[in-house]
Amino acid sequence: MEQDTxxxxxxELKEKGLLSLYPKGIKITVGMSTCGIVAGADKTYETFGQGLSDLNLEARLTKTGCLGLCEEEPLVYILVEGKGRYIYGRIGPGDVYALLSGLKNKKIPKQNLLCKVREDKPLLGGAVNIEELKQGIELFEPPGLQDIKALPFFARQMKIATRNSGLIDPISLEEYVAMGGYEALKKALLMDPEDIIETVMLSGLRGRGGAGFPTGAKWHLTRQSEGKEKYVICNADEGNPGAYMDRSILEGDPFSVLEGMTIGGYAMGAQKGIIYLREEYPLAASILNEAIKRAMDQGFLGEHILGGDFSFHIEVIKGHRAYVCGEETALIASIEGKMGEPRPRPPFPTEKGLHGRPTCINNVQTWAYVPPIIALGHEWFRSIGTEYSKGTKVFSVVGDVQKSGVVEIPMGTPIGDIVNGICGGPGPWGLKAVEMGGPGGGFLPVSLVNMPVSYEGLLEVGAALGAGLVVLGQNRCMVDMALHFMEFAVKESCGKCLPCREGTLEILRILRDIAEGRGVLADLRVLEDLSTALKYASLCGLGQTAPNPIMSALKYFKEEFLAHISHKFCPAGVCKGLFRVKIDRYNCNNCGECMIVCSNQAISKTNNGYDIDVIKCNGCGNCIYICPIKAIKPIRNED
Amino acid sequence: MAKTISIDMREFEFDAGETVLSVAKRNGIFIPTLCYHEALKPYGACRLCLVEVLEGDKPGLHASCLLSAKQGLVVLTVSDLVLKVRGVLIQLLLKRYPKEKSLMDIAKACGIEDSISTLTGEHQEKACLLCGRCVRACEEMGRSVIGFVSRGSERAVDAPIGSHKECLGCRACENVCPTGVVRFSLHDGVIKNDLWDITVDMAVCPICGRSFATVPLIDKVKTELEALSEAISMCPACRRAELLKRICV
Known part of the structure; x- marks a missing residue:
C-alpha cells in the first residue's frame, strides 16, 4: 500500500473513532470490565437500555474498560456534548432512573457524582477539550464540581500502559486509532527491525512480569537466534493472589497489546504471536478474540499488514489453571500440550522455545508499553522513572485499603504514596505491612513503606515487582499471612523438583504448628534452613522465590513469631486458640456492635457494660475488628 | 592444549559436550545423584547433584548433571552452601521415606545419619522417590506408557487410562528404578506390573514352548528388522540350536 493510501x-478510521468517542448529544458509558461486572455493571447497563427507551431519552449507550477506580464500580460516564464527561460511582440498577430523569430535566444529577472530566489528553494523540466541542447542550451543572485531576486517586498517576482503559470501547478499533493507536505500527514498519530493537533497548524497558530482564536484550537475543520460524508470546497467565492489572489492560485496551506484539513480531522476525491467557479470564478471552478479528479485517494483523510484506497472526490460547504455567518454560510446555512443568534453562526460550524455535515471551504490560515507546521515542520513556527502572508500573492495590483498584505510577514513587496518597490509606486499623510480589515476593514493614518502587530497591529488601500490592492492616497476623502464602505455594508446586515439592510442604507444616500453638524455638532455625535450600536448589523461579514471604516475615516480624512460639499468643488476635478477647470497660462506649457481630452469641449485655462468656467464645476475633474505638483487645490466655 | 575445568581446586580435562557430573565421576569425585542415570537424558529434578559455581557461569548452585563443562569453569562439590542444601534435601527425603534402603545408602555416602534429622513429620512408607527415571526411560526407549499424574505433593507415576495396552514390556523402567519399586513379575503366560496395573502377553517359543519375551516387543523387532523376523520368534536357546543345525547340515 502506498503511504498516501x-x-x-x-x-477515515480516526474520524469514525472520534465521532463515536465524542458523539453529538449525550453518551452514557458503563465500565464493563470484570471488576465492573462483579459489582453489577451488566445489570446497570441493561437498566440503562430499558430506561432510555422508557423515558424516551436520546443518548448513545456504550461500554468501556476499567478506569482503575474499582472500589467505586460500577462506574458510569456521562458525556454531554460541549459540557464535559461526568463520572458516577456505584451506580446500581436502582440509581439508573434517578440519573436518567435528571438528564431528562436538563440537570446533571449530583447523587454519586465523583468528578468531571473537562479535557482528554491522549498520550499518543491530540488533546480534546470536551467543554469546547461545537455547540453544546444546555444542562444545569451543580456548582463546585471536582475535576478528575483534583481527585487524589488520579492526581499522582501517570497512565501509559493503561492509557485507554476506561476511555475507549475496548473492541472498537476506530476509537483505538482515534487515540493515536496503530501510529506506532505504521512508524515501525518503515523502520529497520534492528532500529526498533535499539529503540526498545535504549528506552530501558524491563520485563514487567517481575524478573525485570531488559526487554530490548531479549528481543535482540531472539532476533539473533537462528531459525526461520519464530514466536512471540504474551504471558497473560496472571495468577498472583490479588493481582489483576494484566486483566484490566487486556479487557480495557486489547489493541495496545496486539499492536505491541505485532511490532515485536516485525522486529524479531516472528510470524506468529500467542497470547497465553489465564483460563479464569473468559471476558478477556472474548474481548481479545473480537479485537483480533477486527484488527485482521482492517489489515492491522494477518497477511500483508498495511499492504506490506510483513505477515503476522495472533492466537489466544487458554491456560489450564496452574500458577506454574506463568513460568516461561512451563508455559511453553503447556502450549505444546505437555504437562505444565518447568525445564532447566539453558537453553533459554529465546534460543529454543516453543516447538524448539526461538521464542520471545513478555508480560502483558511489557507489550502494552511498546507502542508508546515506538511512537514517542526512547528518550521520552527514559525520562520517567529511576536510574535502573524506567517508565511506569501498573499495580492492582487490594487488601486493607480504602480505595482498591488499578493504579499506574512512575517508577520511583514511594510505596507509601500509593497506599496512603492514591488509595486513601489502610483505614481505621493503621498500616502494618505491604505485600509486594505475590507468593514470590515479600512483606514490607511500615519502616520500609516509603521506599521508592524500583526493581533494584525492592529486590534488596526481599520483595518483588511482578504482582500487585496487598495492603495489610494492623489487624493481620504475619504468621497467618506467611501460612496463607505457603499454602498457595504448596498447592501450586508442580512437584517436579524435590526442594519445592517436599520443602514447601515441610515449611507449611511448621508454620501450621506455630499458628496452632505447637511451635518450638528450633522451628525457626529449621525454617531458615528450608528456605535457604528452596532458594538455592529449586529448579524454577516459583520454588526459588517460594520462601520469600516467610523469609521477609521472619526478618521484619520476628517478634510475632516469637510471641506465637514462646507465649502461645497471637498479638493480632487472628490465630485461633492463641488469644482471648477482653473488653476494656473503661473505654467501651456501649455501642453494642460486638454483640451483633459475635458468631457464637458469647457477648451479652450486663449492668456494668458488655461481657464475654469465655467458654462460649470460639476465638473468631470478629468483635476485635468491629469495635469502632478498639476497646476490645486480644490478650494472652493466661492473663 | 586440552581444555580444563576446576573441580574442588583440581584441574581436569574434559571432552566436548561433557557435563560437570560426568567429569567428576570419571575422576572419582563423589557427587550424590538420584534422578540421574547414565542411559537417560539428564533431568535435573532431584537437585542432589548440586555444585557451587564460583567462576565461569552464573555464580551459585547448579545441577551438575546439566551443567556443561567449559574452559574456565570453577566449581566446588563440597562447600558450606552445597553441604547445607544437600543436607536439607536428603533429610526431606528421609523424612518422607524413612525406610527406603537406596536412600539410606545415599544419606550414608553423604555422611548424613537419619538420627540427626531435626525434621519430624508423618512417616510415609512409599518407595517411589519420584525421580522420574522410569518415566524418562519409557519416553526415550519405550512408548511413553507411563507419566506423572497430579501436581505437587500428590505427584505420582501412573499409566493413564488407555495407555496400558501400549506397553511393550521392555522393562526398561524396572531396570532404571533406583529403589526397586517398579517390578514386573512373570505369571503364566503374562508379565504383570501391579503398581500401574499393566499386563503384557508373553510370546511362547514354537519349539520348546518356553515364554521368553513379550509379544509386542517381538512384533516391534519384526517390523523394524525384517531379516530377523524368523529367528526372533524362537527363544535364544532354540535359536542357537536351530542356527547350529543349519550350519552343520
Missing part, C-alpha cells in the same frame, strides 16, 4: 485509511 495508508494515511487516508488512518484518517
Amino acid at each position: 495508508i494515511s487516508a485509511k488512518y484518517n
Whole structure:
C-alpha cells in the first residue's frame, strides 16, 4: 500500500473513532470490565437500555474498560456534548432512573457524582477539550464540581500502559486509532527491525512480569537466534493472589497489546504471536478474540499488514489453571500440550522455545508499553522513572485499603504514596505491612513503606515487582499471612523438583504448628534452613522465590513469631486458640456492635457494660475488628 | 592444549559436550545423584547433584548433571552452601521415606545419619522417590506408557487410562528404578506390573514352548528388522540350536 493510501485509511478510521468517542448529544458509558461486572455493571447497563427507551431519552449507550477506580464500580460516564464527561460511582440498577430523569430535566444529577472530566489528553494523540466541542447542550451543572485531576486517586498517576482503559470501547478499533493507536505500527514498519530493537533497548524497558530482564536484550537475543520460524508470546497467565492489572489492560485496551506484539513480531522476525491467557479470564478471552478479528479485517494483523510484506497472526490460547504455567518454560510446555512443568534453562526460550524455535515471551504490560515507546521515542520513556527502572508500573492495590483498584505510577514513587496518597490509606486499623510480589515476593514493614518502587530497591529488601500490592492492616497476623502464602505455594508446586515439592510442604507444616500453638524455638532455625535450600536448589523461579514471604516475615516480624512460639499468643488476635478477647470497660462506649457481630452469641449485655462468656467464645476475633474505638483487645490466655 | 575445568581446586580435562557430573565421576569425585542415570537424558529434578559455581557461569548452585563443562569453569562439590542444601534435601527425603534402603545408602555416602534429622513429620512408607527415571526411560526407549499424574505433593507415576495396552514390556523402567519399586513379575503366560496395573502377553517359543519375551516387543523387532523376523520368534536357546543345525547340515 502506498503511504498516501495508508494515511487516508488512518484518517477515515480516526474520524469514525472520534465521532463515536465524542458523539453529538449525550453518551452514557458503563465500565464493563470484570471488576465492573462483579459489582453489577451488566445489570446497570441493561437498566440503562430499558430506561432510555422508557423515558424516551436520546443518548448513545456504550461500554468501556476499567478506569482503575474499582472500589467505586460500577462506574458510569456521562458525556454531554460541549459540557464535559461526568463520572458516577456505584451506580446500581436502582440509581439508573434517578440519573436518567435528571438528564431528562436538563440537570446533571449530583447523587454519586465523583468528578468531571473537562479535557482528554491522549498520550499518543491530540488533546480534546470536551467543554469546547461545537455547540453544546444546555444542562444545569451543580456548582463546585471536582475535576478528575483534583481527585487524589488520579492526581499522582501517570497512565501509559493503561492509557485507554476506561476511555475507549475496548473492541472498537476506530476509537483505538482515534487515540493515536496503530501510529506506532505504521512508524515501525518503515523502520529497520534492528532500529526498533535499539529503540526498545535504549528506552530501558524491563520485563514487567517481575524478573525485570531488559526487554530490548531479549528481543535482540531472539532476533539473533537462528531459525526461520519464530514466536512471540504474551504471558497473560496472571495468577498472583490479588493481582489483576494484566486483566484490566487486556479487557480495557486489547489493541495496545496486539499492536505491541505485532511490532515485536516485525522486529524479531516472528510470524506468529500467542497470547497465553489465564483460563479464569473468559471476558478477556472474548474481548481479545473480537479485537483480533477486527484488527485482521482492517489489515492491522494477518497477511500483508498495511499492504506490506510483513505477515503476522495472533492466537489466544487458554491456560489450564496452574500458577506454574506463568513460568516461561512451563508455559511453553503447556502450549505444546505437555504437562505444565518447568525445564532447566539453558537453553533459554529465546534460543529454543516453543516447538524448539526461538521464542520471545513478555508480560502483558511489557507489550502494552511498546507502542508508546515506538511512537514517542526512547528518550521520552527514559525520562520517567529511576536510574535502573524506567517508565511506569501498573499495580492492582487490594487488601486493607480504602480505595482498591488499578493504579499506574512512575517508577520511583514511594510505596507509601500509593497506599496512603492514591488509595486513601489502610483505614481505621493503621498500616502494618505491604505485600509486594505475590507468593514470590515479600512483606514490607511500615519502616520500609516509603521506599521508592524500583526493581533494584525492592529486590534488596526481599520483595518483588511482578504482582500487585496487598495492603495489610494492623489487624493481620504475619504468621497467618506467611501460612496463607505457603499454602498457595504448596498447592501450586508442580512437584517436579524435590526442594519445592517436599520443602514447601515441610515449611507449611511448621508454620501450621506455630499458628496452632505447637511451635518450638528450633522451628525457626529449621525454617531458615528450608528456605535457604528452596532458594538455592529449586529448579524454577516459583520454588526459588517460594520462601520469600516467610523469609521477609521472619526478618521484619520476628517478634510475632516469637510471641506465637514462646507465649502461645497471637498479638493480632487472628490465630485461633492463641488469644482471648477482653473488653476494656473503661473505654467501651456501649455501642453494642460486638454483640451483633459475635458468631457464637458469647457477648451479652450486663449492668456494668458488655461481657464475654469465655467458654462460649470460639476465638473468631470478629468483635476485635468491629469495635469502632478498639476497646476490645486480644490478650494472652493466661492473663 | 586440552581444555580444563576446576573441580574442588583440581584441574581436569574434559571432552566436548561433557557435563560437570560426568567429569567428576570419571575422576572419582563423589557427587550424590538420584534422578540421574547414565542411559537417560539428564533431568535435573532431584537437585542432589548440586555444585557451587564460583567462576565461569552464573555464580551459585547448579545441577551438575546439566551443567556443561567449559574452559574456565570453577566449581566446588563440597562447600558450606552445597553441604547445607544437600543436607536439607536428603533429610526431606528421609523424612518422607524413612525406610527406603537406596536412600539410606545415599544419606550414608553423604555422611548424613537419619538420627540427626531435626525434621519430624508423618512417616510415609512409599518407595517411589519420584525421580522420574522410569518415566524418562519409557519416553526415550519405550512408548511413553507411563507419566506423572497430579501436581505437587500428590505427584505420582501412573499409566493413564488407555495407555496400558501400549506397553511393550521392555522393562526398561524396572531396570532404571533406583529403589526397586517398579517390578514386573512373570505369571503364566503374562508379565504383570501391579503398581500401574499393566499386563503384557508373553510370546511362547514354537519349539520348546518356553515364554521368553513379550509379544509386542517381538512384533516391534519384526517390523523394524525384517531379516530377523524368523529367528526372533524362537527363544535364544532354540535359536542357537536351530542356527547350529543349519550350519552343520
